[in-house]
Amino acid sequence: MLIDKLNLERKNFVLSLYTHFGNFLKNSRMSLENIKRIKDWGLGINDHMVISGPCSAETEEQVLTTARDVAKDKRVNVLRAGIWKPRTRPGSFEGIGEVGLEWLNKAKAETGLLTATEVANAAHVEACLKAGIDILWVGARTTVNPFSVQEVADALKGVDIPVLVKNPINPDIALWQGGLERIAAAGITRLGAIHRGFSTYEKTPFRNLPKWDMAIEMMRKFPQLDIVNDPSHIAGNRELLPYVCQKALDLNMEGLMIESHITPTVAWSDAAQQVTPSGLTELLDGLTFRKENVETADANQLEALRREIDELDDDIFQKIASRMKVADQIGEYKRENSVTILQVGRWEEIVNKRIALGVAMGLDDEFVKTYLKLIHKESIRRQNIVMNEGQAELAGK
Ligand code: PEP
Ligand code: MN
Numbered sequence: 001m002l003i004d005k006l007n008l009e010r011k012n013f014v015l016s017l018y019t020h021f022g023n024f025l026k027n028s029r030m031s032l033e034n035i036k037r038i039k040d041w042g043l044g045i046n047d048h049m050v051i052s053g054p055c056s057a058e059t060e061e062q063v064l065t066t067a068r069d070v071a072k073d074k075r076v077n078v079l080r081a082g083i084w085k086p087r088t089r090p091g092s093f094e095g096i097g098e099v100g101l102e103w104l105n106k107a108k109a110e111t112g113l114l115t116a117t118e119v120a121n122a123a124h125v126e127a128c129l130k131a132g133i134d135i136l137w138v139g140a141r142t143t144v145n146p147f148s149v150q151e152v153a154d155a156l157k158g159v160d161i162p163v164l165v166k167n168p169i170n171p172d173i174a175l176w177q178g179g180l181e182r183i184a185a186a187g188i189t190r191l192g193a194i195h196r197g198f199s200t201y202e203k204t205p206f207r208n209l210p211k212w213d214m215a216i217e218m219m220r221k222f223p224q225l226d227i228v229n230d231p232s233h234i235a236g237n238r239e240l241l242p243y244v245c246q247k248a249l250d251l252n253m254e255g256l257m258i259e260s261h262i263t264p265t266v267a268w269s270d271a272a273q274q275v276t277p278s279g280l281t282e283l284l285d286g287l288t289f290r291k292e293n294v295e296t297a298d299a300n301q302l303e304a305l306r307r308e309i310d311e312l313d314d315d316i317f318q319k320i321a322s323r324m325k326v327a328d329q330i331g332e333y334k335r336e337n338s339v340t341i342l343q344v345g346r347w348e349e350i351v352n353k354r355i356a357l358g359v360a361m362g363l364d365d366e367f368v369k370t371y372l373k374l375i376h377k378e379s380i381r382r383q384n385i386v387m388n389e390g391q392a393e394l395a396g397k
Contacts, residue, residue: 031181035191038226038254041162042190043077043114043134048289049228049255050076051116051135052280055270056093057081057100066262067107069277075284078135079104079113080257084124085269086141093268101131108134116164120148125155137164140196140233143179144168153186162190164228171198171211176218180225192226193218194257195248197234205321207236207273210244212251212311219252228255232273238264241275245287247314252290258283320375327379331386341383347376 038049052070057063063081070076081104085095104115116135119125120142128136142148143166156163163183168175176193184191195215197208215227229248231241245256261267264274275283334341351372358368 031184032177032191032222032225034189035184035224036189037224038192038228043162045077048075048249049078049226050284051078051080051228051255051257052076052260052277053078053080054261054267055082055232055259055274056085056268057083057096057103058093058268059096060103060106062262063100063103064107064110066260066277067111067113069262070260070280071111071113072277073281073284076280077114078116079107079111080116080259082269083117084120086118086120086139087269098127098131101127101133104133105131118142119152122151122155125152129159129161135162135164137194138166138179138183140166140169142166143176144170146175146178146182149179149182153182156183156186156188158187160190161188162192163188164192164194166194166196166230167198167214169199169208171209171214173214173217173221176214177221180222192228192254194228194230195234195253196230203322203325204318205240205325206234206318208234210234210247212247215251215253226254228257229253230257232257232259232270235273237272238275238279241273241283242286245283249287249289323375324379324382328382328386331383334383335387341380341387350376 039046054062054066067079070079081100083095083097083100083104085093087094101117104117107113108115114134116137117128117133118139119128119136120139125136138149138152142152149165165176165179165183168179180191180193195210195218197206197210198214200209202209215229218225218227229244231244231248234244235241241258245258248256258280259270259274260277260280261271261274262276264276264279265271267274331341333339351369354372355365355368359365
């Protein structure tokens with residue numbers, strides 16, 4: 001009797017393990033299967049989705065004038081504006097709040113643009129649903145926190161609204177995927193991702209490292225998931241926007257979210273990266289929107305190798321720019337501490353070590369020498385500027 005009971009319990013236990021494991025696999029594999037591509041969201045967007053508008057809604061006038069001007073460019077189909085702003089440090093502008101939703105609606109009525117804003121909690125979702133905002137996005141600082149994403153997802157249960165999920169601020173594919181899965185599990189099928197780059201301690205020319213490999217991995221894992229690129233938060237400055245946008249398009253991303261402001265330099269948040277509406281048109285004019293798909297290009301081996309070279313050249317440039325930034329800092333140190341620019345001992349040490357390393361890596365020693373000379377010359381040129389700036393400051397005092 002007892003043996004029978006034990007056997008039955010064991011059987012039930014094993015069965016329940018199977019069921020749990022089966023559900024686990026099903027949830028982890030299938031929950032992104034039903035999502036729709038942006039062109040099937042019923043929003044009338046058949047080509048690239050171009051989202052633009054201010055980082056933050058500041059005043060009614062600012063939202064309306066920006067919207068009117070960006071709407072003149074027919075490639076723009078969605079107006080963005082942050083209403084609640086997650087700021088790194090307190091004391092910065094934390095968003096205008098709900099009243100901004102009315103401004104977005106006014107802008108929509110006037111221009112016909114769809115509206116989009118960031119939500120980070122249930123109250124935000126409810127306010128947006130009540131106001132009739134067209135598209136919601138989950139910000140990078142929210143995607144990092146499963147509790148917050150779940151709160152947003154719970155508020156979205158039973159609602160049919162398009163949602164975009166930004167990558168988390170740390171380069172973690174599973175966390176990005178998890179954020180998307182939580183929203184999908186709430187029943188959202190009009191779901192997409194936004195690639196906005198990743199926080200880093202490294203000194204880089206970007207505000208957030210693009211780490212294109214992360215976006216490519218998402219495309220590989222979820223071929224049905226459309227990705228919109230956010231060059232503004234990757235670049236952090238206007239100058240790098242064309243490069244980031246083109247790179248995103250070349251990787252076949254479905255859209256761009258570009259911050260624009262009627263007077264960017266006095267914006268209440270992210271002033272350095274926003275463009276004027278006419279700057280936006282100029283930026284879009286300079287881009288090549290390719291029709292070809294990556295599969296065809298990838299089928300061609302030469303094309304694939306060329307892409308790899310492009311990728312490596314980009315990395316090399318990024319590293320050189322980082323190196324120059326450190327050289328500038330050394331220049332500042334030398335200025336403050338009255339050290340001479342050229343320290344022969346240090347330079348010889350660098351040359352000898354690097355040539356040995358380069359040769360060990362299969363590079364030609366003459367090539368390494370020429371490269372080092374060029375880099376060194378440029379560092380010195382920049383340090384001269386940094387140090388002379390200091391002199392000019394002193395002379396002015
Ligand atoms: C934004 O889009 O203004 C924003 C806050 O972005 P992120 O979540 O990427 O930092
Ligand atoms: Mn911003």
